[in-house]
Amino acid sequence: MFFVDTIEVSGLGNRGYLAGGERTAVAVDPPRDIDRVIEAAARRGVRISHVVETHVHNDYVTGGLELARVTGAAYLVPAGASVSFSRVPVRDGDRTVIDADAGLALRALATPGHTPHHTSYALEEGGTAVAVFTGGSLLIGTVGRPDLVEPRLTERLARAQHASARRLAAELPDDTAVLPTHGFGSFCSSAQAEGGDTTIGKEKVSNEALTRDVDTFVADLLAGLDDIPAYYTHMGPANAAGPAPVDLTPPVLADAEGIAARLAAGEWVVDLRNRVAFAEGHVAGSFNFEAEGQLATYLAWLIPWGRPVTLLAESPEQLAAAQRELVRVGIDRPAAAATGGPSDWVRAGESPASFRRATFADLAGRSRDGVVVLDVRRASERAEGFVDGAAHIPIHTLHRRLDEVPEGEVWVHCAGGMRAAIAASLLDAAGRDVVAVDDPFDKAEKAGLTVRRP
Template sequence: MDVSIIETSSLGDRSYLVSAGDVGVVIDPQRDIDRILKLAAEHGVRITHVFETHIHNDYVTGGLELARTVDAEYIVPAGDDLGYERRAVVDGDLIEAGPIHMQVMHTPGHTHHHVSYVLRDPDRSIVGVFTGGSMLFGTTGRTDLVGKGHTDELTHAQYHSVQRLAGELPSETKVYPTHGFGSFCAATPASGDASTIGRERTSNPALTQDEQSYVDELLAGLAAYPAYYAHMGVINRAGPPPVDLSMPEPVDPVELHRRIDAGEWVVDLRERTAFAAGHLGGTLGFELSGSFVTYLGWLYRWGAPLTLIGENEEQVRDARRELVRIGIDDLHGAAVGEIHTLVAGAELRSYRVGDFPALVEALAERDVAVLDVRQVNEFEEAHLDGAINIPVHRLPTSMDDVPQGEVWVHCASGYRSSIAASMIDSRKRTVVLVNDEFDRAMELGLAQ
């Protein structure tokens, strides 16, 4: 029996294909199911069942489309009012897919109806457990996504769910979570790339702390999560439409400038320093890298017309794949090519890029402001003396709080600050992007 991981690092999630003989089952598939179909073909298996551990809050599921595409049985926890046919399962149910046996364990906490699936081989020996947003590597799933009124109840439930997993499963049982690899669905950052029940017994706070200490610590550590989460559960309960990964319609330079002048969302996918060196005024820079979809989804005005600028079609297609994973399907087109070919008579804008040593020099020479766009909890841990903290997701409604004059903007790595710099520059302000690791500021003694 083989468990293959389908990694979606941009969202911090994993899907799984379990294969045995010519049979395969899939757990918590992402929206772009072509990756799963390709993997199943490579393993020579027919997917007979598709399992969901819960109604997801951080991505649009590919489960419904995958099940329909391969004519598989769609397994979803009972309790949610859904807009499609599925097999609703409850605690204790056993699903047999040839030699693959999956037993349902109700593990509420991340959501009310969340379940885990215990993987057994034909002789009923336990191989592993798919824990979704319950037991993660060294942490647990966050418990505040269903609504503030449910958070305390679900946090206590999460504690008991993880306790149950550890109490009923052998130490050698492999743990296969969906979240926790950078996902905001984790209550705190996960640790490691693999784990077992035995290892979690010594490292997971739900297993090393008493119940109230666990609850208090989890609640105190909950930080902001992306705004697009509000739409994911709605889409998943209704049933997502089939995915479209095709190239968006081309947009010529004249039409591109009309959209910019109209205040539409026009997003430049190029590398952050390339954007800083020359870009169309009024566009926003979201470098297509690991954090792209999280922060674009967080800042995007849901349903607003969205046009992409890319160096080539491959870059635009990759961005579209990322965007459909969070339900941004309706792209209004894309402009492709070197930025100087898209100016249509307008002048390119630019701004400076520096590092923390350059910021030290600037602070010594003249009056500059420092804008820190990290999360509040990051700022409280350590920050530059005199820095103003406006988390990047709050910047659209807090632009009046950004100081006038020369503003140096930083984050932990340069990614969030690059987005913020593009937003500030679109207001024709003087901005300098600090494209540097915050650890360097610590080494220089700038942060306290």
């Protein structure tokens, strides 16, 4: 008998896996906070004998090297990946025994496309594939994007994705479980997964790489590629060099004077509380990235890389969870932190700042004189419809383009409210009169606003 446990990394839209038999197991594409994987192995009562990477990741810092060091496991990395550390190079067709008693082995399958060296691993029981770890190759209904390595390689890698997906479909049984790393919110996916479980057989009838000819598939894939988070530039090099161990101990505590000093020095002070609480009261100049949202993705995307960050949390638990999220994208140590609320974080004699929240119905009922509607969604989202007359600056570029926001009272919206809250905090910190539209975009037309479509 074998098991496969999923290590959810929901904030980044990824999954890692622990798979094995009664005694030993393999960790696949583990997150940087390796204690979660070690705890999963302890619950199963197994030793981690192998750690494998499907590719050098572009969207997060891996825990693979450190997990292998701590556990003494063999570290398997595709042979074609250029890395600066010692590892076991894996080539197409290599077979690695995971648990001899259970008849479990991994068979490497070269599946270039997401990266040139990408490798999938079929988990075999008694010589028959029962699952396949597909990393950024065959995902649920789609494939990993091919444009993260080198622009000149994008079309070639897109064609390789098509061939790789078809190789998996041709060589593996229909009931083989497909276990991808990306596709659950990660920007490494060319589209987002619908549903959480799939098999080779299901993908044969639903996956665009398996239902379309190569030219149609490539044209549609390239046309649908979205913006690449800026921090991805730093992930591949960090993984190739070999990430350092993480330190999740509590950061230095900052009092109100310390917070003010850090703001004055140009550091980022990030309030992790929910957007409703932040709008009602916050430290002037601080930015709102909700701990329960896509904290790591959007903070890492927006912050100037290497800029010190101080975290403000409502509890030690929220702070600890945020630290864990951020180390996964290379924001290793907050410069400082504080817990509590605005009354604890502002200096004596000062009052918390605030701004208004509203709905699209409120906007529809407001005179547009002196009002700027700012859409901070991505261009691909705006292409499907936008409020007539709205200015457009995607959230991931707004901090560099604040001077482009027209004069007036700014009503900022996104698709649901989270990104609008981030944008509102940036504008508020810059001294603008801002209203955060905290409402699903599909309510705009229902509220009476004119929505333009192509």
